[in-house]
Amino acid sequence: MKNSTIFRGMTRDGSARIVVIDSTAIVSRATMLHKTAPTATAALGRLLTAASMIGSLSGEKGDTVTLGINADGELGKLLAVADYYGNVKGYVENPSADPERKPNGKLDVGGAVGEGYLYLVREKGNGEPHVGTVALKSGEIAEDVAAYFAESEQIPTLCALGVLVNPDGTCLAAGGALIQLLPFADPATVDAIEKNSDALKEISGLVASGMDGFDIASVALRGIEFDPFDTIEVEYFCDCSHERFLRGIRTISRDEILRMLSEQEAETGERTLSVDCRFCGKKYAYTEEELFKTEADPE
Ligand SMILES: [Zn+2]
The missing domain is CATH 3.90.1280.10 (HSP33 redox switch-like)
Incomplete structure (x- = not known):
């Protein structure tokens, strides 16, 4: 399987930065380690995907980002920890959680997460950690991460997360995108990003079709000039000893x-x-x- 990669770039007018991840290998490793049922695969996979992207946006070497959910659903607690590069590890309290599908046949991640809050802890090499929390909107995680950035860090953020799950709970494809507006963003660029956002709703499908980070960024930023910054390899990584x-x-x-x-x-x-x-x-x-x-x- 291909290694997971993170693509980073910025719109040429300085309005927004974008991160796109193909997290298929990371989520596959997690499902193997935790033996997750399909709904738990989707939930943990989305959280790992988000944490990895957020980690890759943190300031300095030695910084870590912990993204967690404390809620009352069948999944129990969820946690993901990423380093400055975007390498990530995580777990879900109840990996066998797999409630009935939604009427449209989709996995009910929001139902399995339940009601509660999402939190993010930013730790620097030294100094006090910064903790922010937000009440869960839907428990579908992408929307909750976007709400976290808007409410807790005052950064308008578009977040897309997707995990395609095989019937046995393994991961077929996973990916995510994070677009953050910078101060004094051009309203025309913001409009265009919003118009394009529907195309990211099935981001795991884009990954499954063979698109790489640059290709997906081109979809998200259609009609907007942007500059690639870099593409880095990231992995599911545990530093326990x-x-x-x-x-x-x-x-x-x-x-x-x-x-x-x-x-x-x-x-x-x-x-x-x-x-x-x-x-x-x-x-x-x-x-x-x-x-x-x-x-x-x-x-
Ligand atoms: Zn370990």
Whole structure:
């Protein structure tokens, strides 16, 4: 399968910037790791697609973007984390969620997400993270991301997200586009972008037909001159490690760790604490000795 790619460009008049992603490989990897049913594939796929594009627009190396949904639907919580390049990882609390199709035969992502809010956390290499939230509009995710940018960051944004799902839950094609207006955008350019936006409603179909990021940007910006900036490869990427989890566990109280150790001992007969990475499924195990070794201890 082709690697996922992000195309970036800008209208020549400086009115808008555009990002287009073919996220088929990313979403396929996610469905394999999380064994998602069709509706969960679509929901998690759309969130990963959005997070990757938003990550690729963040300012500096070391920045990360976390896009999450807390809502009351069958899917439970959804989360996606992207780096500055657009590499992304994510999970859905209930990957087997797959409610009845809508009357038009489409997957009911909005129904499975439910009511709640979408949030975005921007973390810099150092300094306080910036958190913004918005109440979900439809739970279909693209509309919610656009609402987030309009309401929380005051950036008029057009967002299209699409995942074509096979009956077995795997991904046939996935993609997205994000167009953000810059200050003093030319109203004629804005009008043209709006007129073209219908063509992006089935963006996964455009990806499936073989169009690349530049081709899709040409559809989104039909009638507008634009300059390509670059095209970069991105992937589903998890940066978990033994050390990283250990640091996390050490923030838990000693009593709580002892309680968990006893619980796992009763279950498995071994007094080790094992954790599974929620993003990639890798397993890590820690002995009591390792968990309570302090910095002062000689190695
Ligand atoms: Zn991992």
